[in-house]
Amino acid sequence: TINNMGAGRDILAIVWIYLACVSTSFSATTESDSFDYTTTNSTDWIEDLTDIESKFSLRTAETPDDDLCYIVPGQPETIRECDFNTDTKTFIVIHGWTVTGMFESWVRKLVSALYEREPTANVIVVDWLWRAQQHYPTSAAYTKLVGRDVAKFVNWMQDEINYPWEKIHLLGYSLGAHVAGIAGLLTKNKVQRITGLDPAGPTFEYADAQSTLSPDDANFVDVLHTNTRGSPDRSIGIQRPVGHVDIYPNGGTFQPGCDLQKTMKMIVSTGFSNMDQIVKCSHERSIHLFIDSLVNGEKQSMAYRCNSKDTFDKGVCLSCRKNRCNKLGYEINKVRTRRSTKMYLKTREIMPFKVFHYQVKVHFFSKDLLNFTEQPIRVSLYGTHGEKEDLAYVMPVMNSNTTVSFLLTTDVDIGDVLMVKMIWDKDSLFSWSDWWKSSTFHIRQLRIKAGETQARVFFRPKEAEFAYLKRGGDQVVFVKSKEDQSSRKQERLHKLKMHGSFFKQKNDMD
């Protein structure tokens, strides 16, 4: 254990040095833009293949971690030599800034996952490692040249073998997302899709659309934001939306399982080998969420349109009407709106990341005026497939005669909810107010809306007209309401039946 602790301390030091480097280089000013080409009118440059420095490796399902065959723009024989499949889709994977100058372990994982989902596809990995291991602002400025390289490559493939644009999907991580955007902007025809995996924030947050990933760069641009903590332009991931659909898992700021304590535990147990993942846990989570969508299709995560993280946390955004919800990752519905659509969801801390979302809506009655803040409650949900007990939630406010709405999630599928239990915990601090202040709310009804099934179900106290939720008291039990099983769907069904019989009668008479 002494060894482990020593290693832990060393690594902690490395983590801090790393973070310090990151933040100092992030705050440095951008280098002057010496790579500007968007102001020239000529498109001749795209035919000039002599100055391409990036390399394009066609990886295989058998050897996802090694570059065995490069497709070289200007050398058409390399397309054949690498066994490029001209009939199937092509994924072009673009890495980001690197400290080590080597491919990080996620590259192999993403390549494998893409082949697992699309075995006949071509997965090409762009190697711009040399330009990506410079001082951050230098590498950030290089995204323009690398984007140009990728545009030339894609353009040449199209000229050479008539490869269709709609079969090209660019996937870029961090700085690589902006490379993909610039490439998409410069190609003669629009590529089908760009997926931005936590696009880099520093020097890009306030940059124009020509320099960053933007909705104009492909027919469809989807973006995952997973590490946007901190003030704008200092957060590792870009905070503003840059695609058609921008998804902010867990609010987009920071991901579950990525806190320092967990990090230290992981270092002690797995050592240096996963260093890159540990340090950039939240940033890299964007990639693992996408991988999850490729390999765990039966556990598809859903995201919901919402204005903000805080509104989402109130549970009020779980609607699927008019494209308000969408699938995260590979199977996303390609909904294009004029303005970016911001979407939110919660996830687990490990793969598969899917959770089930529930909005709980409840009205608190009381005769006397009660006014509480920050109250700990626990809710247990019992469903047709399973149950989840003691989901903790801190009620921001609990006032007399007000309705509250909040979000709960379960990592297991409990099916249709049949019963709900709720308990109001008393914080351990003794309070004089408990002596004179009554602290019981009356609840007549509770409504639960499930995001994943869109079912809205009403619950009533099991025995009486009211349930009495007492601070520090027993748990109260609610069961699916019988007379009020008229969730909207059933109401509609009922109406349909009535009309149906009416028309049937009429038809019979005819």
Ligand SMILES: *[C@@H]1O[C@H](CO)[C@@H](O)[C@H](O)[C@H]1NC(C)=O
């Ligand atoms: C681009 O075209 C415009 C109008 O066609 C012309 O005025 C301008 O000089 C051109 N710029 C360059 C750099 O060739």
Ligand SMILES: *[C@@H]1O[C@H](CO)[C@@H](O)[C@H](O)[C@H]1NC(C)=O
């Ligand atoms: C809450 O509403 C009930 C019924 O409308 C009423 O009797 C009660 O006085 C109200 N309580 C407060 C604190 O206003």
Ligand SMILES: *[C@@H]1O[C@H](CO)[C@@H](O)[C@H](O)[C@H]1NC(C)=O
């Ligand atoms: C509840 O109490 C807080 C201070 O404890 C006060 O600011 C707020 O106005 C009160 N709300 C109601 C509805 O009485």
